[in-house]
Amino acid sequence: MTILRTPLADGSARGIPDATVARLPVYLRALNALTEQGVSTCSSNDLAENAGVNPAKLRKDLSYLGSYGTRGVGYDVEYLRYQIAREIGQTQDWDVVIVGVGNLGSALSAYQGFSTRGIRVAALVDADPKRVGTTISGITVSSLDDLPAIVEERAISIGIIATPGTAAQEVADRLVAAGVTSILNFAPALVQVPDGVDVRKVDLSIELQILAYHEQRKAGNDKVVGA
Amino acid sequence: MTILRTPLADGSARGIPDATVARLPVYLRALNALTEQGVSTCSSNDLAENAGVNPAKLRKDLSYLGSYGTRGVGYDVEYLRYQIAREIGQTQDWDVVIVGVGNLGSALSAYQGFSTRGIRVAALVDADPKRVGTTISGITVSSLDDLPAIVEERAISIGIIATPGTAAQEVADRLVAAGVTSILNFAPALVQVPDGVDVRKVDLSIELQILAYHEQRKAGNDKVVGA
DNA sequence: CGGATTTTGTTAACGCGTTCACAAACTCTT
DNA sequence: AAGAGTTTGTGAACGCGTTAACAAAATCCG
Structure with missing residues (x-):
């Protein structure tokens, strides 16, 4: 049995990668933060910084949803927020x-x-x-x-x-x-x-065990090179 | 500035991938479960099933730590448990x-x-x-x-x-x-x-928002094909 | 002892995700 | 209106992780 990705109403097949889906809520939070700061427009650099990701990754992620930005300008915070919210089903409780x-x-x-x-x-x-x-x-x-x-x-x-x-x-x-x-x-x-x-x-x-592993390495014998 | 992977005492460079580190605690838990069931030896299949991963992935992961199994036989549960515990720093609190x-x-x-x-x-x-x-x-x-x-x-x-x-x-x-x-x-x-x-x-x-996204898709318009 | 069987350790292929780099598209300035 | 400056959207390269496949090494059995 095979489950196909959901096609859009317009017929275009749209499969959003899992990794992207996992980041959409992060972008949503970042957009909310920008709104609270009174920012109404932002570039992918601005948003990426707020979300803690690479700007290229952000743009790639958003490109799976559609084309919601304006070249030379950036993204309308409120508009993009709504589009992401709709995509991940957050227009309902x-x-x-x-x-x-x-x-x-x-x-x-x-x-x-x-x-x-x-x-x-x-x-x-x-x-x-x-x-x-x-x-x-x-x-x-x-x-x-x-x-x-x-x-x-x-x-x-x-x-x-x-x-x-x-x-x-x-x-x-x-x-x-x-x-x-x-x-x-x-x-x-x-x-x-x-x-x-x-x-x-x-x-x-x-999660703590993973941190402990890295701690053990730090304490043990890490080597640091370069300037 | 660059941080190198920790070399071993014997000089061999050993970099355990992050994805593997994240699974080692899972294997540890699975080994503990086997011990409680009185199992003293297990194959990669047994352990992989208990841990919920692909057997090939399990063997690959373990190969980063060393060669702790016996071909034709499998792994000694207690021995492997100790080796993983040592690797992730769980011999101390x-x-x-x-x-x-x-x-x-x-x-x-x-x-x-x-x-x-x-x-x-x-x-x-x-x-x-x-x-x-x-x-x-x-x-x-x-x-x-x-x-x-x-x-x-x-x-x-x-x-x-x-x-x-x-x-x-x-x-x-x-x-x-x-x-x-x-x-x-x-x-x-x-x-x-x-x-x-x-x-x-x-x-x-x-985590819940990710689940909600998939719920929305299920409820919406998924298509199922094949037998 | 030798062949059949089991199971590991590892190499190679594959696929997914990330990142780079750039054309396309927009604004701004003069 | 045209050129300079921005910023998006995306094709292509790259790297990492997963998976399959198999040789190597051990046991079992006659």
């Missing part, structure tokens, strides 16, 4: 459900950064009966058993796993069974899902 | 300081997954006087002003930024000034650091 309201799940439910990026924590779910019924960040925690009803009622397509690693696979299975088709997994475990379901994994330990 | 004890910082300080991966949260720091002096996860929160003393005293080289985005750059500057040379940044902001300092960024919103 996305309801998500968080499974597991331990320390991490609670912190995520209170995270300020979501709402401004079109993410709304719509429901909290936990397997522990002692936690069910409590209120966290203004949301009443529901039972894991109620997941299918919650997902259907609120048309939720994105779930967040914030449980211990041992529970991750079962939670993933239940999320998929309930109808969720995208999962963000914070648990330190690999989860298997059927085709058609996207999983992204954030592993807090691994 | 790494002390880290968390700056910002809001919801996220508090959750990180309580995170169980760190200790088993050689990460020890050694200190908590916050700029808010109301938080200074309180105890979180058994650690007394110190003032941001005490950062240099804390970093020096405990020989900390890794710092975690868990503040709002607006404070991120100043915190990064102070971490660097205090002597920290690796930073894990959870704040939704770009931070600039001098050469020689590593920064990794985890952006919770962006």
Whole structure:
């Protein structure tokens, strides 16, 4: 089975590379920052600097979306912001459900950064009966058993796993069974899902372990040459 | 100025690709899982499946470390585990300081997954006087002003930024000034650091925005062809 | 002991992403 | 109106990472 890239309404095939998709939210944030500074037009150099990327890469990325700049002038901040927002689906809010309201799940439910990026924590779910019924960040925690009803009622397509690693696979299975088709997994475990379901994994330990590796090298025996 | 890859004690130059370094902790976790299952020897297929990667990629990755397997047999789980642990510096514990004890910082300080991966949260720091002096996860929160003393005293080289985005750059500057040379940044902001300092960024919103992009495509107009 | 079998380590091909470099297109100045 | 100056959009080169494929090296079995 092969899934084709989505064709446009005008028939042109448009496949945006994964690497580019991952940077579009960064550009969006940079554009928001520029708007707050009262900047209404910017060059690819300006925007690239704000986003922390190479200007050529930025222009290449934007070229996948269309031709939204003006040669000799630059980009209209507000116009480009809207185009990117539309492309990544941020003209609407996305309801998500968080499974597991331990320390991490609670912190995520209170995270300020979501709402401004079109993410709304719509429901909290936990397997522990002692936690069910409590209120966290203004949301009443529901039972894991109620997941299918919650997902259907609120048309939720994105779930967040914030449980211990041992529970991750079962939670993933239940999320998929309930109808969720995208999962963000914070648990330190690999989860298997059927085709058609996207999983992204954030592993807090691994990020630190990568830093530790480089630290070890620095402390050990790096050599610096040149001027 | 150019930084060379670290040569080995035996003089052979060994540069491990970044992509491989990022996967070594995953292999470590998979090996630990196998040990718990009582498996003492495994093939690259077994291990790759547990780690969720292509077997060829696994063997390629391991080949950067050395030749720790036996043809026709496979890998000794415990031996390989030790070799990887040594390579990524996990034979020692790494002390880290968390700056910002809001919801996220508090959750990180309580995170169980760190200790088993050689990460020890050694200190908590916050700029808010109301938080200074309180105890979180058994650690007394110190003032941001005490950062240099804390970093020096405990020989900390890794710092975690868990503040709002607006404070991120100043915190990064102070971490660097205090002597920290690796930073894990959870704040939704770009931070600039001098050469020689590593920064990794985890952006919770962006992960969800990427999922939302794919959701939009699924819901919109994907086409499926073939059998 | 020798051939069949297994599995690693490595080389080579492939593909994706990044970066360079420049023509095209726009503004500004005179 | 024409030339000088900007800045985008993109074709081409490059480099890195992934994957396939296979020789080398070990075990197993008759």
